[in-house]
Amino acid sequence: MTDTNTEWKKTACILCSINCGLEVQTGGEGGRHIIKIRGDDDHPVSRGYICEKSQRMDFYQNGADRLTLPMRRKSDGSYEAISWDTAISEIARKFKDIKAQHGGESILYYGGGGQGNHLGGAYADSFLKAVGNQYRSNALAQEKTGEFWVQGKMLGTGVHGDFEHCEVAVFIGKNPWHSHGFARARVVLKEIQKDPNRKMIVIDPRRSETAAMADYHVAIKPGTDAWCLAALLGIIAQEGLWAKDWVAQHTGGLDAVLPSLQAINVAQHAAVCGVDEALLREVARCIAQAKSVSVLEDLGLQMNVHSTLGSYLQRLIWVLTGHYGRPGTSNAPVPLLSLSKASKGESSVGANSAKRVERRSPVANAKIIIGLIPCNVIPEEILTDHPKRYRAMLIQSGNPVHSLADSQRMREAMRALELSVVVDVAMTETARQADYVLPACSQFEKAEATFFNLEFPRNVFHLRQPLFAPLPGTLPEAEIYARLVEAMGELSDKDYAPLRRALRFGRTAFALTFLAQSMRKPKVMKYAAVILYRSLGDHLPKGMASASALWGVAQLYIQGNRKVAAKAGFGGFPIFAAERLFQALLQGRSGVVYAMADHEDSWLSVGHPGHRINLHIPELLPELGKLAHEPPKQDPDFPLILAAGERRAETSNTAVRDAAWHKRGSYGTLRVNPQDAQAIGCQDGDVVQLSTRRATVEVPVEVTDMMQPGNISLPNGLGLDYQQPDGQLVRKGVAPNELTDCTQRDFLAGTPWHKYVPARVSRLA
Ligand SMILES: Nc1nc2c(c(=O)[nH]1)N[C@H]1C(S)=C(S)[C@@H](COP(=O)(O)OP(=O)(O)OC[C@H]3O[C@@H](n4cnc5c(=O)[nH]c(N)nc54)[C@H](O)[C@@H]3O)O[C@H]1N2
Ligand SMILES: Nc1nc2c(c(=O)[nH]1)N[C@H]1C(S)=C(S)[C@@H](COP(=O)(O)OP(=O)(O)OC[C@H]3O[C@@H](n4cnc5c(=O)[nH]c(N)nc54)[C@H](O)[C@@H]3O)O[C@H]1N2
Ligand code: SF4
Numbered sequence: 093m094t095d096t097n098t099e100w101k102k103t104a105c106i107l108c109s110i111n112c113g114l115e116v117q118t119g120g121e122g123g124r125h126i127i128k129i130r131g132d133d134d135h136p137v138s139r140g141y142i143c144e145k146s147q148r149m150d151f152y153q154n155g156a157d158r159l160t161l162p163m164r165r166k167s168d169g170s171y172e173a174i175s176w177d178t179a180i181s182e183i184a185r186k187f188k189d190i191k192a193q194h195g196g197e198s199i200l201y202y203g204g205g206g207q208g209n210h211l212g213g214a215y216a217d218s219f220l221k222a223v224g225n226q227y228r229s230n231a232l233a234q235e236k237t238g239e240f241w242v243q244g245k246m247l248g249t250g251v252h253g254d255f256e257h258c259e260v261a262v263f264i265g266k267n268p269w270h271s272h273g274f275a276r277a278r279v280v281l282k283e284i285q286k287d288p289n290r291k292m293i294v295i296d297p298r299r300s301e302t303a304a305m306a307d308y309h310v311a312i313k314p315g316t317d318a319w320c321l322a323a324l325l326g327i328i329a330q331e332g333l334w335a336k337d338w339v340a341q342h343t344g345g346l347d348a349v350l351p352s353l354q355a356i357n358v359a360q361h362a363a364v365c366g367v368d369e370a371l372l373r374e375v376a377r378c379i380a381q382a383k384s385v386s387v388l389e390d391l392g393l394q395m396n397v398h399s400t401l402g403s404y405l406q407r408l409i410w411v412l413t414g415h416y417g418r419p420g421t422s423n424a425p426v427p428l429l430s431l432s433k434a435s436k437g438e439s440s441v442g443a444n445s446a447k448r449v450e451r452r453s454p455v456a457n458a459k460i461i462i463g464l465i466p467c468n469v470i471p472e473e474i475l476t477d478h479p480k481r482y483r484a485m486l487i488q489s490g491n492p493v494h495s496l497a498d499s500q501r502m503r504e505a506m507r508a509l510e511l512s513v514v515v516d517v518a519m520t521e522t523a524r525q526a527d528y529v530l531p532a533c534s535q536f537e538k539a540e541a542t543f544f545n546l547e548f549p550r551n552v553f554h555l556r557q558p559l560f561a562p563l564p565g566t567l568p569e570a571e572i573y574a575r576l577v578e579a580m581g582e583l584s585d586k587d588y589a590p591l592r593r594a595l596r597f598g599r600t601a602f603a604l605t606f607l608a609q610s611m612r613k614p615k616v617m618k619y620a621a622v623i624l625y626r627s628l629g630d631h632l633p634k635g636m637a638s639a640s641a642l643w644g645v646a647q648l649y650i651q652g653n654r655k656v657a658a659k660a661g662f663g664g665f666p667i668f669a670a671e672r673l674f675q676a677l678l679q680g681r682s683g684v685v686y687a688m689a690d691h692e693d694s695w696l697s698v699g700h701p702g703h704r705i706n707l708h709i710p711e712l713l714p715e716l717g718k719l720a721h722e723p724p725k726q727d728p729d730f731p732l733i734l735a736a737g738e739r740r741a742e743t744s745n746t747a748v749r750d751a752a753w754h755k756r757g758s759y760g761t762l763r764v765n766p767q768d769a770q771a772i773g774c775q776d777g778d779v780v781q782l783s784t785r786r787a788t789v790e791v792p793v794e795v796t797d798m799m800q801p802g803n804i805s806l807p808n809g810l811g812l813d814y815q816q817p818d819g820q821l822v823r824k825g826v827a828p829n830e831l832t833d834c835t836q837r838d839f840l841a842g843t844p845w846h847k848y849v850p851a852r853v854s855r856l857a
């Protein structure tokens with residue numbers, strides 16, 4: 093039966109952190125397809141903008157291997173469908189046993205949300221508290237933890253550039269043309285390119301789409317960002333280009349860092365990164381003389397050697413040249429809920445404030461940043477007989493077997509666990525290693541949202557309404573975790589009754605009862621998300637029950653941000669302001685402005701004494717000095733440097749699981765410079781052998797002078813396994829992490845060196 097609905101419904105794209113507003117029509121078989129998609133002009137952030145990836149929503153909604161029943165692994169590695177009741181009671185009992193035997197610290201939580209879904213994580217949190225969970229990790233701990241750590245030390249707040257208004261935009265290991273990272277990226281990039289008074293600087297070994305638009309493409313050798321950034325700092329210090337009055341007024345620690353910067357041998361560093369010294373001098377002057385500069389670093393730097401040092405050095409550049417807290421520079425967005433706090437397990441209402449003790453992982457003794465274990469140490473924290481090893485894992489909305497370094501070790505680690513449970517919409521590479529797989533409804537079958545709220549001065553939260561009823565057999569995360577917490581014996585109707593009664597007298601009575609209860613019973617705070625879902629959930633519009641936890645988020649947000657909330661129209665007595673905000677979120681189809689800040693607020697957010705930016709990080713300054721004596725390492729057996737995981741038009745992590753997505757053009761090619769292709773003896777389209785220390789794969793070559801000689805590149809997110817009608821699995825493309833190695837990681841944050849994988853290419857025998 094087809095049932096086309098010509099009404100345009102509002103939702104958002106779920107394929108990158110921008111979450112552009114969409115308008116869609118549904119129809120097709122059973123009315124369960126997304127058949128037409130366009131940008132939503134009413135969305136306050138994206139304002140009608142979309143990129144080509146938005147057209148693929150139905151390949152997610154109706155993707156391959158979607159789950160419709162809980163699955164239990166059999167001893168032969170195959171799976172049998174079981175009922176929800178069986179799944180919930182067995183899983184609850186097994187977690188309870190592991191907690192009793194080894195403590196909650198033996199249970200690792202991975203994931204919580206992807207590029208489009210963060211609400212499920214709030215409910216997982218209640219279950220994690222029930223099992224006494226202490227350790228977590230997610231994708232942020234293989235990209236952003238080094239940056240967050242540096243940001244904490246220097247600014248004490250998250251910051252984001254204002255690319256729409258900056259005079260000079262700097263992208264370091266970042267290709268916004270494809271990967272975005274700020275709203276309406278292609279429009280903004282084109283505006284900068286066209287305007288003779290504005291400049292774009294791109295530091296990237298590859299002539300990416302963004303680099304090709306830049307005024308200055310600083311084509312460093314792969315892995316030499318730290319040398320390049322150090323050279324720029326050396327020039328700024330030695331030519332006296334820093335903003336002396338501004339730095340004196342707004343920062344601390346200059347005296348501790350200046351001598352190190354003055355000692356930098358600019359010519360030598362320029363030679364290491366293979367860039368003309370004159371170009372670096374021009375770039376440094378351009379940044380120093382500009383009225384406003386915004387800088388964005390991403391994976392080219394963060395998944396590379398010296399990544400945490402690089403995050404520090406790039407910030408020194410824009411802080412020393414005075415680019416913070418004004419239009420066109422970096423500012424401090426006001427999040428509705430801080431993702432770094434949520435990662436620490438503080439997402440639910442009333443969780444304790446961050447304890448500032450340094451935490452380390454139990455086996456590898458790795459630094460825990462924003463509450464997260466570095467992804468790269470997870471296998472070694474499991475594959476050991478250490479008494480503190482993890483014995484169980486809960487994985488939600490993440491695909492670590494595919495996305496973490498060394499898929500082979502991660503598969504082995506999952507099979508070594510006593511219990512592994514995956515909550516996902518599809519039978520993923522990770523699900524295929526789990527003991528239990530629980531089918532979640534898709535992001536278009538429940539209320540969903542993200543906490544990637546990086547706008548400034550006006551910040552927007554978009555709560556999406558479901559487009560479809562849940563696929564039969566699936567449940568929203570809120571329901572899954574409520575059932576699990578109840579099956580653990582932690583909550584029952586008794587706990588919900590007072591709130592349910594209060595709701596009969598309206599939301600004010602509800603709010604007052606919730607506050608009174610939470611002061612009396614610690615359990616109410618501990619399990620706030622599930623308690624809200626089980627009480628308020630029934631009173632929300634159809635399909636919106638999963639938004640219940642936002643009621644608590646709104647309360648907390650208003651308590652902590654009275655001024656900026658009031659300016660956005662949510663002023664007055666806090667619990668009423670929060671209620672109005674929650675109502676606005678429920679009703680606003682295209683997103684709601686919840687914060688109106690001004691540039692002064694960016695300074696108030698700087699979390700160091702006197703709101704001064706700190707220039708001196710004693711853990712990293714010595715690393716800067718070492719650069720002079722340690723040029724990047726080369727491996728004679730693997731002479732090429734592979735960037736394992738480039739963002740392209742055809743990639744979107746592993747959220748879209750449907751090979752039919754790719755109809756035209758090349759798929760999953762290894763990009764190789766013509767000079768290297770000649771040396772290898774291959775031509776465009778040839779299939780070659782690509783080897784690293786971990787594995788050898790076969791892959792088609794794309795010969796392109798986008799790459800510099802010696803540097804080759806594979807896309808991210810491909811190499812997914814699809815089940816054929818006969819039950820066989822067929823892999824489409826190369827899974828990059830079959831080739832990578834957990835031990836190749838940053839000394840401080842433990843983030844992987846995915847963009848610096850020594851490799852070799854040869855012709856097929
Ligand atoms: N070599 C290499 N590895 C990389 C990268 C690289 O560049 N190179 N990039 C890394 C980066 S930056 C990232 S962010 C990670 C991304 O890797 P992951 O964090 O593992 O995220 P995704 O691939 O987006 O997987 C999201 C999962 O959520 C599931 N899902 C979708 N919707 C829902 C839902 O509503 N509920 C539930 N429960 N599940 C849902 C999807 O089916 C999918 O399995 O990969 C990293 N891995
Ligand atoms: N199309 C698409 N867009 C996405 C995603 C997707 O899967 N597909 N994923 C989203 C996610 S999770 C993330 S985290 C972002 C990531 O967004 P980006 O970080 O922009 O993505 P990448 O293409 O992995 O890496 C950026 C650039 O780093 C360069 N690079 C490689 N080696 C080096 C080096 O040694 N130094 C420097 N300076 N640069 C180097 C590459 O040439 C590339 O152009 O993208 C998001 N957007
Ligand atoms: S920029 Fe593209 S991928 Fe990102 S949310 Fe918008 S449409 Fe989707």
Ligand SMILES: [Mo]
Pocket residue numbers: 231235
């Ligand atoms: Mo990412």
